[in-house]
Amino acid sequence: MSDKFITLKNITQWLDDLDTSLKSQIVGTRLDDSQSRESLYNLYQAAQLLRARMLGDFSDQVEFSNNMYDEPN
Numbered sequence: 001m002s003d004k005f006i007t008l009k010n011i012t013q014w015l016d017d018l019d020t021s022l023k024s025q026i027v028g029t030r031l032d033d034s035q036s037r038e039s040l041y042n043l044y045q046a047a048q049l050l051r052a053r054m055l056g057d058f059s060d061q062v063e064f065s066n067n068m069y070d071e072p073n
Contacts, residue, residue, distance in 0.1 A: 008058050015051045022047060 022044040029036045 008055075011054055011058070015047065015054070018047050019044070019051075 022040060026037060026040045026044065029040065031037075
């Protein structure tokens with residue numbers, strides 16, 4: 001048996017990296033390049049759905065932190 005396991009923390013980090021990458025690509029596109037921006041935004045939405053499904057399947061409790069809406073602890 002392998003001594004390397006994929007943990008929920010690994011998956012969460014990978015999904016965070018994917019979000020960051022897609023956000024950077026969206027920001028990096030020209031404003032007049034609406035087709036590329038829309039495609040990247042659709043990929044970002046798909047990544048969010050993947051995150052929700054995976055975390056929902058592997059967690060009993062799912063929390064999303066959004067700095068715009070969450071109050072600081």
